[in-house]
Amino acid sequence: MKNHSAPRLKKVAEAEFPTRFGLFRIYGFEGSYGDRLEEAIVLKMGDFPDADAPLVRIHSQCLTGDVFHSLRCDCRAQLEISLAAIARAGRGLVIYELQEGRGIGLLNKLRAYELQDQGADTVEANERLGFDSDLRSYQLPGTILRYFGLKTVRLLSNNPQKVEAVERAGVAVVERIPCLADVLATRRKYLRTKKEKMGHLL
Ligand SMILES: [Zn+2]
Structure with a gap:
């Protein structure tokens, strides 16, 4: 069931996080909606001075893609495109939501x-x-963006629903940056369904 009120947010941990893309900080967050909990991980590179619109990727957990390099979907490719873009820019956030398989x-x-x-x-x-x-309702990411004091972002996404969700949370998306993975035979149908039935901009 979708819940339309914003969660209460609690940061449970923060630590250094070296990756092959560069040095991030990693955060663990809990969002509570009454007695229901959702968890998210944030990877953050650099600082965000006022009026800066950093790159942001809101990524939903995909064990099969992110860990096992599945070619049924484009999740890992989008994550890598995002981490590389953030590393090139020297600043940005990945909000990684722990909700497997579109929830x-x-x-x-x-x-x-x-x-x-x-x-x-x-x-x-x-x-x-x-x-x-x-x-997926994407309320936790909106609350996390506000936690980091962000009023504007450049969103790495092909999904117009994520743009809407971020703007509903009161954060302006000044630019949407496509995350286009190679179209492979193993995921051609998956990508076509995203485009034709879910409105993704592919
Ligand atoms: Zn996937």
Whole structure:
């Protein structure tokens, strides 16, 4: 169920975080909506002086893509494009939301893969499993942007719903920067469904 009030935000940890893209700081956040908790990780590079609109990527966890380099989807490619762009700019944020498979959970995502192998697209597969095609609401990222004092951002995304969610949180998206992965045969149908059924700008 989508919840439309902003969560209460708590930073639970902050530490140095060297990566192959450069040196970040890593943060752990908890957002509470009444008694429901959501978690997010933030990677931050550099500082954001006033009136600076840093690069921001809001990324939803994809274990199969981010960890196992899956070519069924373009998640890892978008994450790498974003981390590289932030490193080139010397500043920016990745907000990594721990909500696997557009909010349906990892094992249900694998069940959806099984249905896709039998011909369903990603939207149909989620619906056949009894889920909305996309359960993500993106309220936690908006609250996190405000935590870092950001009033303007340049958003690394192909998803107009993320642009809307950030603006609903009171943060202006001064530029949307596409994150375009190579179109491979293994994910051509996945990308076409994102474009045709979910309105992504691909
Ligand atoms: Zn993915």
